[in-house]
Amino acid sequence: MAYKRSTLMQERLADNRERILKAARALVAEGGFRQASVTAVAQSAGLSTGALYRYFPSKAELFVEVLGAAVAHEVAILGDIARGDGSATQRLRAAVESFARRALQGPYLAYAFIAEPADPEVEAARLIARAQIGDVFKKLLKDGIASGEFPKQSVDIGAACIVGAFTEALVRPVAPTAKRVTEDKLVEGIADFCLRAVGARVGG
Amino acid sequence: MAYKRSTLMQERLADNRERILKAARALVAEGGFRQASVTAVAQSAGLSTGALYRYFPSKAELFVEVLGAAVAHEVAILGDIARGDGSATQRLRAAVESFARRALQGPYLAYAFIAEPADPEVEAARLIARAQIGDVFKKLLKDGIASGEFPKQSVDIGAACIVGAFTEALVRPVAPTAKRVTEDKLVEGIADFCLRAVGARVGG
Amino acid sequence: MAYKRSTLMQERLADNRERILKAARALVAEGGFRQASVTAVAQSAGLSTGALYRYFPSKAELFVEVLGAAVAHEVAILGDIARGDGSATQRLRAAVESFARRALQGPYLAYAFIAEPADPEVEAARLIARAQIGDVFKKLLKDGIASGEFPKQSVDIGAACIVGAFTEALVRPVAPTAKRVTEDKLVEGIADFCLRAVGARVGG
Amino acid sequence: MAYKRSTLMQERLADNRERILKAARALVAEGGFRQASVTAVAQSAGLSTGALYRYFPSKAELFVEVLGAAVAHEVAILGDIARGDGSATQRLRAAVESFARRALQGPYLAYAFIAEPADPEVEAARLIARAQIGDVFKKLLKDGIASGEFPKQSVDIGAACIVGAFTEALVRPVAPTAKRVTEDKLVEGIADFCLRAVGARVGG
DNA sequence: CATGAATGAGAATTCATTCAT
DNA sequence: TATGAATGAATTCTCATTCAT
Incomplete structure (x- = not known):
């Protein structure tokens, strides 16, 4: 159980990381760096800003x-x-x-x-x-x-x-x-x- | 009636405008638009921010x-x-x-x-x-x-x-x-x- | 998945909005619109200026x-x-x-x-x-x-x-x-x- | 000569004072206190801001x-x-x-x-x-x-x-x-x- | 004594980052 | 562990007042 959960978790983590990167790329592509605020990226990735900082130490x-x-x-x-x-x-x-x-x-x-x-x-x-x-x-x-x-x-x-x-x-x-x-x-x-x-x- | 505006002063005014432009250009050249804040430009030109706005209506x-x-x-x-x-x-x-x-x-x-x-x-x-x-x-x-x-x-x-x-x-x-x-x-x-x-x- | 937003927090949010409105009203009542700067309202409501803008888009x-x-x-x-x-x-x-x-x-x-x-x-x-x-x-x-x-x-x-x-x-x-x-x-x-x-x- | 000049001066002074008051009143009448900045009043009275402060200690x-x-x-x-x-x-x-x-x-x-x-x-x-x-x-x-x-x-x-x-x-x-x-x-x-x-x- | 350029404090607003829940 | 509200420093811009010329 603990194993499985951990694997799932790791997948989710990797998933989130990817989603954040994708969202950031999309926002830059749409409107340049200007539009790519941390909040916008997080929201677009379906996460909270706090969560984003779990995956990346800074903008x-x-x-x-x-x-x-x-x-x-x-x-x-x-x-x-x-x-x-x-x-x-x-x-x-x-x-x-x-x-x-x-x-x-x-x-x-x-x-x-x-x-x-x-x-x-x-x-x-x-x-x-x-x-x-x-x-x-x-x-x-x-x-x-x-x-x-x-x-x-x-x-x-x-x-x-x-x-x-x-x-x-x-x-x-x-x-x-x-x-x-x-x-x-x-x-x-x-x-x-x-x-x-x-x-x-x-x-x- | 009005004091004759001294040539010196006119030169200083033209100077300031030029100095602001020069400072702005220099700051962009050095570190891009990011570094060229109104405050930085004014300071670099040896003026207050308020003074800058006498010469330019906006950033x-x-x-x-x-x-x-x-x-x-x-x-x-x-x-x-x-x-x-x-x-x-x-x-x-x-x-x-x-x-x-x-x-x-x-x-x-x-x-x-x-x-x-x-x-x-x-x-x-x-x-x-x-x-x-x-x-x-x-x-x-x-x-x-x-x-x-x-x-x-x-x-x-x-x-x-x-x-x-x-x-x-x-x-x-x-x-x-x-x-x-x-x-x-x-x-x-x-x-x-x-x-x-x-x-x-x-x-x- | 998301933490259940506690009733307490919701109350706090509603509270803040109300507190801002109350503080603004009080400041106007005390000293007119002049005294009711964004900073003063926020401070009087026990918040930072930034927080105020979470509840109201502009002064x-x-x-x-x-x-x-x-x-x-x-x-x-x-x-x-x-x-x-x-x-x-x-x-x-x-x-x-x-x-x-x-x-x-x-x-x-x-x-x-x-x-x-x-x-x-x-x-x-x-x-x-x-x-x-x-x-x-x-x-x-x-x-x-x-x-x-x-x-x-x-x-x-x-x-x-x-x-x-x-x-x-x-x-x-x-x-x-x-x-x-x-x-x-x-x-x-x-x-x-x-x-x-x-x-x-x-x-x- | 000094006498006459002094009298003229006093008249001018009184004149200016009146002109400032008139300009201030006109500006308030036009657009409220908001429009009546010191600079606007002085300009409207045909004076410099500095001169205005010779007649009135403050706005x-x-x-x-x-x-x-x-x-x-x-x-x-x-x-x-x-x-x-x-x-x-x-x-x-x-x-x-x-x-x-x-x-x-x-x-x-x-x-x-x-x-x-x-x-x-x-x-x-x-x-x-x-x-x-x-x-x-x-x-x-x-x-x-x-x-x-x-x-x-x-x-x-x-x-x-x-x-x-x-x-x-x-x-x-x-x-x-x-x-x-x-x-x-x-x-x-x-x-x-x-x-x-x-x-x-x-x-x- | 007049001028108006310069000052500088203060205003509204934004946003990366943190932290109590 | 995830959330997102809160922070607070930074930014642009305004304007009453002063002071070198």
């Missing part, structure tokens, strides 16, 4: 983990693509398009990577997150240079630029002009831009 | 002006370059390098263009600011496409990507890797990236 | 409720009297005396009905409050005119004057003259005045 | 005098009427109508007599002001009782009620119902009410 640490989890997810997917088959050019395009499409689902979440968070601790996590995403592209650049697909260039700068390029292009909420680009065109445009930027032959 | 309007001034300055310089002599390729390189060098002086200020600010009014100003910077690059892209230097492409997406690319590359305050690139190399690397991205022949 | 809404509760109480009592038995003359006297006696308990609260409050929202509530009190007397005037007890006259003006007359007579916290009238004489005097004013035969 | 004392002056003016006019010819009934009607008509010109000034001012010192002055106005009516009541026009009654209570009655009737900004009473009807209605209230034969 800052919660959001450090939110960021970490989000980026781990991205890195896992992008990493799979980067380590996949095909030329560096093909894999780079696939990676950019994959990230771009997911970002377009919840455009505000992209903010999490660039926006100014409330807390220095979260800020530090944000920098690491960007670096990790950047590393995936760095690997792709190296591959492409090694295979002769891309010209010689600084992979550090190139990776940062790629991340910045599509983040900016995606984050910009809606074009002020009436001309509204379709999602497909946007994603393709960004990918083309990045490929040309690294010296790959595009559409060739 | 929001102060930061709208901070953003506006920064971007107006940028746009003026970039616009001059964009309307200058030389091929589109040359002008685009010059513009990117010019912006990049200035941004490196106060790396965090670039945040002002992308970071999530506290206030909706400032947010609106931020969107306009980004659009204005983007417009300069849009013009350059159009020029280059017209002259046959750049391949046909979406100038909207391209401009956004350029802004994003160098913002990201510059914003990263400290490189996570030990390898620290010299300023010259960084600036050149970003410019190369952008030029290749739009399909210009680089280093040719 | 304005708190005082709207203070006013509303006070006036609802009055209107209920006066309405009962107005709809009661007896001639219009008798009921008018009873209403005036009833209101006057209660007002004498907390003389300053009468201010709430006429004083200039800090907030437009409260001001709106104040106008409604006065209208509601006035309506009770309007009804009595109509009754009396219909029954032939009172001469034909403007019931709007008459009701306003009645409210004003006894408010003024009661509000004066300390008589400027040494001659201090007993409560009974004051109440009766006011009632006589009002009855004569509407043309009723007083004192037979 | 409170300024408004004490505003109230005093306003009431002195009223008392002078009402006193003339009260000491004039005609029966007590006629003079009471004339006094009420005279006050009411002036109050209708700047409805908000009536607030000065009843509204809660920002400062305890002004509050004290307000009480005295009301008493002084009341005294005029007290005299009229005494006259009327002495002449047999009015029945025996408490002149203190009666005077207070009269002041309250017309203040309330005048202050109430606009009737919420569409039925808008003309100024003449309002003034007459109030006067009738007051006359009947003191037992005078109205319209007889």
Whole structure:
């Protein structure tokens, strides 16, 4: 009995932890860090604020983990693509398009990577997150240079630029002009831009 | 009847306004919008909070002006370059390098263009600011496409990507890797990236 | 799962809300709206300012409720009297005396009905409050005119004057003259005045 | 030369003092005590705030005098009427109508007599002001009782009620119902009410 | 002696964190 | 152990009063 209860409890605990992280991520995605108050997160997760503090020692640490989890997810997917088959050019395009499409689902979440968070601790996590995403592209650049697909260039700068390029292009909420680009065109445009930027032959 | 307002005093007034703007800009550059509380700005400018409100009707309007001034300055310089002599390729390189060098002086200020600010009014100003910077690059892209230097492409997406690319590359305050690139190399690397991205022949 | 919310706690919550309202009312009664700052009200209710905002969304809404509760109480009592038995003359006297006696308990609260409050929202509530009190007397005037007890006259003006007359007579916290009238004489005097004013035969 | 200058100066001083008082009165009449900030008063009087403090030691004392002056003016006019010819009934009607008509010109000034001012010192002055106005009516009541026009009654209570009655009737900004009473009807209605209230034969 | 910029205390409101129940 | 009411410091903004020029 005590055993079972303990197992159940542990599951519940893990469950709650996950629910909190999910709720926090959703709130940031919806309305940015501003809307993600501790109370809002707790409520959205179906818990009391007091309970939240049982799982996370502070708001800052919660959001450090939110960021970490989000980026781990991205890195896992992008990493799979980067380590996949095909030329560096093909894999780079696939990676950019994959990230771009997911970002377009919840455009505000992209903010999490660039926006100014409330807390220095979260800020530090944000920098690491960007670096990790950047590393995936760095690997792709190296591959492409090694295979002769891309010209010689600084992979550090190139990776940062790629991340910045599509983040900016995606984050910009809606074009002020009436001309509204379709999602497909946007994603393709960004990918083309990045490929040309690294010296790959595009559409060739 | 009224005492002649001394030149000294007028200078002091103009000085104060400038000092407040400067202090606000500096605080944002140092630690983001978070650190730039009204109290901090006033103190940093050597004034009381009450005095600040003689020069700016609200915190929001102060930061709208901070953003506006920064971007107006940028746009003026970039616009001059964009309307200058030389091929589109040359002008685009010059513009990117010019912006990049200035941004490196106060790396965090670039945040002002992308970071999530506290206030909706400032947010609106931020969107306009980004659009204005983007417009300069849009013009350059159009020029280059017209002259046959750049391949046909979406100038909207391209401009956004350029802004994003160098913002990201510059914003990263400290490189996570030990390898620290010299300023010259960084600036050149970003410019190369952008030029290749739009399909210009680089280093040719 | 959730701890049963104890009856004690629920009582405490209801208690707090009531205590805040009571404290606000008392502070207004003591020293007018001026003294009734959020801090003062909270402290007087034995709570922190933050706690007060759990019960009321803003200072304005708190005082709207203070006013509303006070006036609802009055209107209920006066309405009962107005709809009661007896001639219009008798009921008018009873209403005036009833209101006057209660007002004498907390003389300053009468201010709430006429004083200039800090907030437009409260001001709106104040106008409604006065209208509601006035309506009770309007009804009595109509009754009396219909029954032939009172001469034909403007019931709007008459009701306003009645409210004003006894408010003024009661509000004066300390008589400027040494001659201090007993409560009974004051109440009766006011009632006589009002009855004569509407043309009723007083004192037979 | 020194003489003349001094005289001029004194005149200017007196002038300024008067202008400040006038501006303060006007601002209260327009928008209540709330709008009458020191800065607003000074500006409206064409002076600097610093200059204002040369004429009045504090905001409170300024408004004490505003109230005093306003009431002195009223008392002078009402006193003339009260000491004039005609029966007590006629003079009471004339006094009420005279006050009411002036109050209708700047409805908000009536607030000065009843509204809660920002400062305890002004509050004290307000009480005295009301008493002084009341005294005029007290005299009229005494006259009327002495002449047999009015029945025996408490002149203190009666005077207070009269002041309250017309203040309330005048202050109430606009009737919420569409039925808008003309100024003449309002003034007459109030006067009738007051006359009947003191037992005078109205319209007889 | 006038000016009006500067002061600074005080007001309302928010929110991460704690703790009695 | 879970709850969520309570805390209290921090934030933006106002305004009577002062004082260098």
